[in-house]
Amino acid sequence: MTTTPEGTLALSAQQIRKSFGGKEILHGISVDVKKGEHIAIIGPSGSGKSTFIRCLNLLETPDHGTIDLHGERVFDAVEKTPAKSVRALRKRVGMVFQSFNLFATHTALENVSLAQRLVLERSKTDAVDRSEELLERVGLKKHMHKHPSQLSGGQQQRVAIARSLALDPEVILFDEPTSAIDPEMRVEVLRVMKELAEGGMTMMTVTHEIEFAKEAADRAMFLADGELLEIGPAAEILTDPSNERIRRFVNALSGVI
């Protein structure tokens, strides 16, 4: 465990680079996330924010760079990471997708239970108890026997959050969690995320919801063209950006002409 004066680093990613088909999308991005911190990742389409967050739980394998969790090296691009270590990392770093990706043939309860049974090897009763508790927390206990197709986008995303929480991760990554949801349904997802952040969960969120980021994130990082343009206190960076590029982007998202 590495302890810094300001607190423990939950996640540290250094010099993450990623290319697709010979074109480099990420040009060496680094970030240190403190335990309990919530970092919003902001930036225009094609800036590499989704690729970056997907690198952090190895849904994409970085071509270069390292990832540490609580001071422990869990990924180094110079070595091949065995499938077992990849799974060990994913157990510790949860992911919530833009398109939910709930298991279509499983009910909400089964979606939350499956990995508890298979990965944590919890007993059926324990897994069900924990799943019910988590679904209660995201306000969906009464829908627990429904299939994803019977739930709204906002409800599906809350099940996905519960599914991710079921492994007791150290960090949860959110990749545009509200982009595929109707505006009036977004608020319920954002509320759950805000509660999680306030409850001390370490989180990283790719989002276009500037107001949410200002309110619920501690820091914001702004990516453009695969580079980290700026990182700092969310409210500061997003309220009155000193960087012209960020100012234009934030204004455009807020509808200011």
Add this chain to the structure above:
Amino acid sequence: MLEASYVLEGLWITLQMWGGAFLLSVVLAIPVAMLRGSKNPLAKFIGALWAWIARGIPPIAWLIIIYFGLSLGIISEVPVLAAMVGLGIVNSAYIGDSIRSGLESVSNGQWEGAASVALTKKDALFRVVLPQAIPVMLASTAAYSITLLKNTAIASIIGANEMVFYAYNAVQVGADPITAFLTIGIVYLLLTVPVGMFARWLGSRAKRGSERVVY
């Protein structure tokens, strides 16, 4: 006159060839689908080559090649077995496609969702992807099975005593060709009915089964 007892005898052989060829084709189709879906270019090539040869040569040619090949070599006088092997090879290419397209019908997001909660590839396949892919696979497999059933008629050429063989023999000794072939035609037609029902039943069962994965 085509005697009922001959129709039944022929039906029994037809069913044997149909079942045997189907089972063999499924056994062969799994590696074919794996090879074709592989990222390794050599494996992909071998899979594609198999499908091309299996499908490109007419079933009748397969049966004759295998029948005379087997007779000259290992076993002799086994038209039913030769037909099973030949039709099994041909059908394996189609079932391989059906497995592949079933798997491809499941969105990549399902694999990613499974990966994100640290499931192994095997668990992701069996617990998440296959329950969705199997109903899709079964629909096309049922269609191919009906083609396979009708292809068993070709085995009469190499002397398998299935339905067409008896009908043809009856016509040779004076039976009315229209009546004889219409009779066995109706038997083939009736056989296709349960296939459709079976596929639908399996499909609903696969779906229910997947819902019971955890409990």
